[in-house]
Amino acid sequence: MERKYNLKSPAVKRLMKEAAELRESTEHYHAQPLEDNLFEWHFSVRGPPDSDFDGGVYHGRIVLPPEYPMKPPSIILLTPNGRFEVGKKICLSISGHHPETWQPSWSIRTALLAIIGFMPTKGEGAIGSLDYTPEERRALAKKSQDFCCEACGCSMRSVLLTVSPNSSRSPEVQKAQELAQQISFKAEANVSRQASEDNPPALAVMDLPEPVAVLPESAAPESEPVTLPPESEPSAAPLGRPLSPRQRRQQQHSRQAQREPSRAAFTGPRQAPDSHTGSAVLIVLLTLALATLIFRRIYLAQDYRLDLDL
């Protein structure tokens, strides 16, 4: 991994450090980057004790923006849990009355604790939130232990350390509760728009996260195209170095997305100036053609009237 990334990039430097800090599993959480992508991590968290999630271990992805830690990570749960929608990008940044509470001194560990602390809170109909009944949540908690992630090879039964008798009083659980009062999760819809309105990322080290098919039931095909950051192309293109097969595939992806008039192509003004000019020219040409036809029609009509006058 060291050879692949620019160690001068602040995000890379920081993520390397965090990977080392989080190498060992704890009772409550575990997270590590994927082998081939420092900007995508997989995590497992234990459902908080004294809640409907007790006994559950939940798995998910964390996607880091190239500006990390100046911009917050996004979190996508892969295990059905009854609190967060599976496969939907949630972003821990906005709290009800105080926007932009993400702090650069927070870390992936903070994000994990926030998820744990946030599980027992009410979803209240927010996008990406679910309000399943306690019974359903408890059933899902039990079932969650059977999950094995093909992408990172983690099995929920063995990924975390076993719980000690008084884990509900551990400082980590308390910290999680504290964090949950302070921040809230936001579904990705508005966030991705915000991100695309910003300047294209200055760092070009990232290899973009790809949708990872884990279990057929847990993948979320519709939401994935939107979660691909639209800035991918501007950041990859000016590098002037050979693209990896993965990056090439990524580019093809985003070109396809631009060709189709899908919502992905219109999420941000920044992403495709070329295709915008292209379609502008096309529209102008079509308008001119239409105008010509209309004028011809009028001309013909007038001609006809003139004929009559004569």
Add this chain to the structure above:
Amino acid sequence: LAGVNCLAYDEAIIAQQDRITNSNPLVSERQELSVLMREYSEDKVYQLKIKDLYKKYMHIRKTRPDGNCFYRAFGFAHLESLLEDSKELQKFKAVAAKSKQDLVDGGFTEFTIEDFHNTFMDLIEVCEKQQSLQDLWNSFNDQNVSDYVVVYLRLLTSGYLQRKHGFFQHFIEGVRSVKEFCQQEVEPMSRESDHIHIIALAEALDVAILVEYMDRGEGGTVNHHIFPEGGDPRIFLLYRPGHYDILYK
């Protein structure tokens, strides 16, 4: 034709963002104070006040209005003033070096703050070794470096407020603890600064700051305030509602 309108709108937004970014470097070159006069050529109230500023100041250096302007203005102005004062620079370096441990003792996680601290120390070292204003200016206009310095100054402000929470609690509006205030108004980027932030940072780093307040109030003169009170200010900032720039005598 909705498509055409939409395209035009997008392009207008992009152009507008580019204009803000291009016309406002993070920290500008040093300019004659007369640039302010031109900015307010139609405004009688401000013209009087700018004339008052002329009595004390010659130059101005502008910062980008992105919500971080106080920290950037402070950071740049202070390090710039240390370029020509190696004794003060050594003193400041010692304060800055010790500051990380104070934060860790106050409950901040070491590995998450050390990159910010290191960037800050590197910059002080650049001032010490190269003594080059150009290098300092370049660093402050490199978004990565500049933002990391801003983060560290925000952390120092937050750390100091929390250390002295008994005192600062009385100055916080609304029902929130000093810690909550710091997490909402100090540590996140782009949150603007008020008196309380300035006092905290000035005291945390033991640097006196003079702020000239220029607004539409009556009187035709600018008012200044020194943080902390009674200090001997080394750096001078100009405040217009919502924004800080650097002033030079």
